[in-house]
Amino acid sequence: MKKAIVTGISGQDGAYLAKLLLSNNYKVFGIVRTNLKSFSNLEYLKINNEIEFVYCDLLNISEVEKTINDINPDEIYNLAAQSSVFQSYLQPITTFEFNTISVFNLIESIKKINPKIKLYQASSSEMFGRVKNLPINEESVIHPVSPYAISKVAAHYTCVNYRESYDMFISCGILFKK
Numbered sequence: 001m002k003k004a005i006v007t008g009i010s011g012q013d014g015a016y017l018a019k020l021l022l023s024n025n026y027k028v029f030g031i032v033r034t035n036l037k038s039f040s041n042l043e044y045l046k047i048n049n050e051i052e053f054v055y056c057d058l059l060n061i062s063e064v065e066k067t068i069n070d071i072n073p074d075e076i077y078n079l080a081a082q083s084s085v086f087q088s089y090l091q092p093i094t095t096f097e098f099n100t101i102s103v104f105n106l107i108e109s110i111k112k113i114n115p116k117i118k119l120y121q122a123s124s125s126e127m128f129g130r131v132k133n134l135p136i137n138e139e140s141v142i143h144p145v146s147p148y149a150i151s152k153v154a155a156h157y158t159c160v161n162y163r164e165s166y167d168m169f170i171s172c173g174i175l176f177k178k
């Protein structure tokens, strides 16, 4: 049975991803930052009891390393973020800190513990910001216009850099809100 870690599992996309992974016979570990063991999105999808919740502060590399070492997953899906564009104007530094350092901590831990672990990073359509030409594609000019978007660009290119510099499997999905 394949093992997957999902960060941000309590959010909309994390919950639907967990359901998909379970339906493909994965053992799913959900990273959480509270002691709660019940989350409304997971309850709505009736999968709350099928997830193994693991407390881990993604800003603490020792905790990230321990979590990855203990679980030894095949795949990690990183959907955790300070995801509010509005909030990022109020808290630009903590937004940038969380959205970038958490990614570095995951990648550095994977590189150290087992570089064969596959990582998926949730990048954002917000990276394109000031769009001049439609439709947007992967070749479109990156021009972030909020602190949130700047943090997502930094995280995105962190993934690109490690993918190009090391023998690591790191995929970025660029997620759009309809």
Ligand SMILES: Nc1nc2c(ncn2[C@@H]2O[C@H](COP(=O)(O)OP(=O)(O)O[C@H]3O[C@H](CO)[C@@H](O)[C@H](O)[C@@H]3O)[C@@H](O)[C@H]2O)c(=O)[nH]1
Pocket (backbone or CB within 6 Å): 082, 083, 084, 085, 086, 087, 089, 123, 124, 125, 126, 129, 145, 146, 175, 176, 177
């Ligand atoms: N100046 C200013 N602009 C703002 C503010 N809040 C939002 N905006 C602008 O309004 C646009 C839409 O912001 P939101 O409505 O908050 O973004 P969202 O679409 O809900 O973002 C969601 O989807 C993204 C993927 O498309 C996700 O990446 C993001 O985390 C979130 O889930 C953004 O491009 C942003 O530049 C603000 O306080 N001030």
